[in-house]
Amino acid sequence: MNDLPEIDDDALKLDPAFADQFEPQFRPACQLYLISPPAIDDGFATLLEAALDAGPVAAFQLRLKGIDDHRIAALAAPLVAICRAREVAFIVNDSIGLAKRLGADGVHLGQEDGDPRDAREQLGKEAQIGVTCHDSRHLAMEAGERGADYVAFGAFFPTTTKTVEHVAEPALLGWWTTVFETPCVAIGGITADNAAPLVAAGADFLAVSSAVWGHPDGPAAGVRAFAGVLGQG
Ligand SMILES: Cc1ncc(COP(=O)(O)OP(=O)(O)O)c(N)n1
Ligand SMILES: Cc1ncsc1CCOP(=O)(O)O
Ligand SMILES: [Mg+2]
DSSP, rough: OOOOOOOOGGGGGOOHHHHHHSSOOOOOOEEEEEOSSSOOOTTHHHHHHHHHTSSSOOOEEEEOOOOOOHHHHHHHHHHHHHHHTTTTTEEEEHHHHHHHHHHHHEEEEEEEEEOHHHHHHHHOOOOOEEEEEEEOOHHHHHHHHHSSSSSEEEEEESSSSSSOOOOOOOOHHHHHHHHHHOOOOEEOOTTTTHHHHHHHHHHSEEESSSHHHOOTHHHHHHHTTTTTEEEEE
């Protein structure tokens, strides 16, 4: 497959004059996609169970930073079982190999983490493959061309979970969902209080870490807090 030529991102914006020429597509309601804290211990399994039992969660991403794959695999085993028992997709961050080793439902790839085409080859046609696209229309279209199952845009709000270089605006979600069927994920500093414009703009998933795991009343309360903005209240 040929790569898309590099295009000026601004040139890809949808002219509002033509927006009504696109048929509104049916899209399922926006769902929660939990991202793990960057560091966990064996006690995290209990927190994950509490979070997943508190309300609908579509996916859980294991995103551990600064430890080797063997340790991640040991920590992951009970978490895979917890997700599987609840039909929550278990997604591994960064590593196609680790996703395969764990029998994960998919992998999330940043721009430096590998090619979705390789992920597809190694993980198979059922795997859920996501790609970080920052605030770039070009990267998102490229990811779609390469077979991504979802594209992730962000960061929408300031976050302490990751040092970010790109800031995305809700209009990007509106453009993407008007033109493409591939689901889009919004990420970065999302809380129950600031998420409404992202849902209104068309986000298919809200990827959330600290607002759930750092909720003052615990992760179950963190998940429940999103019910209103996700129309589940
Ligand atoms: C759903 C989702 N979106 C974006 C990211 C960020 O991925 P990446 O840019 O590779 O950064 P790290 O998470 O690896 O620090 C993500 N993990 N998940
Ligand atoms: C992994 C990642 N990628 C962009 S922002 C971010 C952090 C998401 O965590 P939080 O919901 O705590 O901001
Ligand atoms: Mg990464």
